[in-house]
Amino acid sequence: EAQVTQNPRYLITVTGKKLTVTCSQNMNHEYMSWYRQDPGLGLRQIYYSMNVEVTDKGDVPEGYKVSRKEKRNFPLILESPSPNQTSLYFCASSLSPRHDQPQHFGDGTRLSIL
Amino acid sequence: KQEVTQIPAALSVPEGENLVLNCSFTDSAIYNLQWFRQDPGKGLTSLLLIQSSQREQTSGRLNASLDKSSGRSTLYIAASQPGDSATYLCAVRDSSYKLIFGSGTRLLVRP
Numbered sequence: 001e002a003q004v005t006q007n008p009r010y011l012i013t014v015t016g017k018k019l020t021v022t023c024s025q026n027m028n029h030e031y032m033s034w035y036r037q038d039p040g041l042g043l044r045q046i047y048y049s050m051n052v053e054v055t056d057k058g059d060v061p062e063g064y065k066v067s068r069k070e071k072r073n074f075p076l077i078l079e080s081p082s083p084n085q086t087s088l089y090f091c092a093s094s095l096s097p098r099h100d101q102p103q104h105f106g107d108g109t110r111l112s113i114l
Numbered sequence: 115k116q117e118v119t120q121i122p123a124a125l126s127v128p129e130g131e132n133l134v135l136n137c138s139f140t141d142s143a144i145y146n147l148q149w150f151r152q153d154p155g156k157g158l159t160s161l162l163l164i165q166s167s168q169r170e171q172t173s174g175r176l177n178a179s180l181d182k183s184s185g186r187s188t189l190y191i192a193a194s195q196p197g198d199s200a201t202y203l204c205a206v207r208d209s210s211y212k213l214i215f216g217s218g219t220r221l222l223v224r225p
Contacts, residue, residue: 004157033213043203043215058212090157097211102148102160
């Protein structure tokens, strides 16, 4: 089944404790991205990747890192999480942004930073 | 800077009604527009994608239109059902291929 898989789905942690949210897709998609969703602000893009070893900042990259060492995986890293990073996070992928293909989303990761 | 607005923010209708959700965007230079559905605790499911050169797309009881020059799109849902209850999001892909979302319309279809 074609899907985007995020882990963990839920995480409660404390300020400053490094964490990684994994994202994996099995559709051989080139384009992957991370969003955060906050009430009243909608979904905002954090980082995106056009292909392996190519990553770029989205609208709200501060406090986040990503890597794209292989096509299927695009982990989101919070080196020193802070309470303002408490949010619902989504990973998405598509064949390519240059094709009129829909984006496929994971089920989301709810992070709470205390 | 592209901004996407969805009106209304919430909508409650009785089962069987036809309804229209609205989406507007400030910059007409878009690559495409996509409608999504989001269920509580779930990710986004793509419903319809309209290319910039198209006027509408249909899938089952759903019909989405696009008027690029006026910066508007509508999602029409025919004969609504309780299972249609969800949050509906529209997003435009701008000329830099970035996907920009509206805040969504929360729909409740009452049995």
